[in-house]
Amino acid sequence: MAEQTLANHSDRLNAINIYPVADADTGTNLYLTVRSASQAIAELDNPDVGAVMAAAGRAAMEQxxxxxxxxxxxxxxxxxxxxxxxxxxxxxxVAAALHRAQLRSWSALSEPMPGTILSVLEAAARGAAQVETVLNGDDSNHALGKTLDGAVAAAREAVVLTETQLGVLAEAHVVDAGAVGLLLILDCLRSVVVGQPMQEDLLDGLSGYKLQDPNIALTMPEQAGVEVMCTIYLTPLAAAGLRMQLDELGDSVIMSAVSEQADDAGAYPWRVHVHVPSPATALDAIQAVGDPNNVSISALSPNAGNDAHDLL
Structure with a gap:
């Protein structure tokens, strides 16, 4: 359901994608990532809930x-x-899972910022916890629905606030694209679990989200540089060192372990994301500590060529 919903909303999400860079691809990126997760769990045979999430997370992380x-x-x-x-x-x-997710997401970023997808995730976790506390451990389906309702309601409030939390969004009079994308995903989860349709008024009143609103992203100045992503096996110490170096070389650094399974040398697979002036800036540092795979390189400007081979 989330895959189809994001496909339907990807153009509008792209149109308001101006933070951290105006590269007009948040909708597309979320859709393709969710599609990878969806394809992975379609191949599972009667797994438990945790296995579904774990398989989806690994596939999403790799792609x-x-x-x-x-x-x-x-x-x-x-x-x-x-x-x-x-x-x-x-x-x-659900409350425990959302709490864990918001902690891991904030820690994955070197410079986490309020007014983004992180704020929405934090609000969703808080909203779920508040409802679940009142329900006092009730594990009925009714309690589950109430908890998800609380998570989505709190998430929507956080999306509205993103417009005031980041200067670039306030100037453009739009909410954060990633925040809206996560809100849609959370309501898809609520819809599937409780067996109800998505909320028709979920996106009403969100700045910049009417179909007739202009494409803000394409009116922003071009952004120099590239986005580099890869997977690499590193020990926790080596990963910390690489993060520090990438923080010095670029910005928007995200590093997270793909799984908790280490190899014989004690190294874990890490997914690495960074914005740098040129591919070599990041790749030289990454290759100095290991052998990256699944490397992708994209221009940050939506008007520039995105073919990785042209950028190397």
Whole structure:
């Protein structure tokens, strides 16, 4: 359901994608990342809830696109941890999973910022926890629905606030694209679990989100530089060192372990994301500590060529 919903909304999400760079691809990135997760779980045979989330998270992480896709994949992977071995969702489990997801997502970024997808995830976790606390451990389906309602309602309030939390969004009079994308995903989860349609008024009143509104992203100045993403096996110490170096070389640094399974040398697979002036700036640092795979390189400007081979 989330895959189809994001496909339907990708153009409008792209149109308001101006933070952290105006590259007009948040909708596309979220859709492609969610599609990878959807394809992975379609191949599972009667798994438990945690297995579904874990498989979705791994697939999303390996194929993540952009800031938003990478953070969404961290969100999925983290949610899987409290759900391991569980056959069904419950209000306490949803609250615990959202709490874990917001902690992992904030820690994955070197410079987490309010007014983004992170704020919405934090609000959703808080909203779920508040409802679940009142329900006092009730694991009925009714309690589950109430908890998801609380998460989505809090998430929507956070989306509205993004316009005032970041200067570039306030000047353009739009909400954050990644924040809206996560809101849609959360309401898809609520819809599937409780067996109700998505909320028709969910997006009403969100600045910049009417279909007739202009494409803000394409009116913004071009952004120099590229986005580099890859997967690489590193020990935790080496990963910390690489993060520090990438922080010095570029920005929008995101690093998160793809799985908790280490190899014989104690190294874990890490997904790396960074914005840098040129591909070599990041690749030289990455290749100095390991052998990256699944490398993707894209121009930050929506008007520039996105073919990785042209940018190398």
């Amino acid at each position: 993540a696109r952009g800031n938003s896709g990478t953070l969404f994949s961290v969100f999925l992977s983290a949610m899987a941890e409290p759900l391991a071995g569980q056959k069904r969702l419950s209000a306490p489990l």
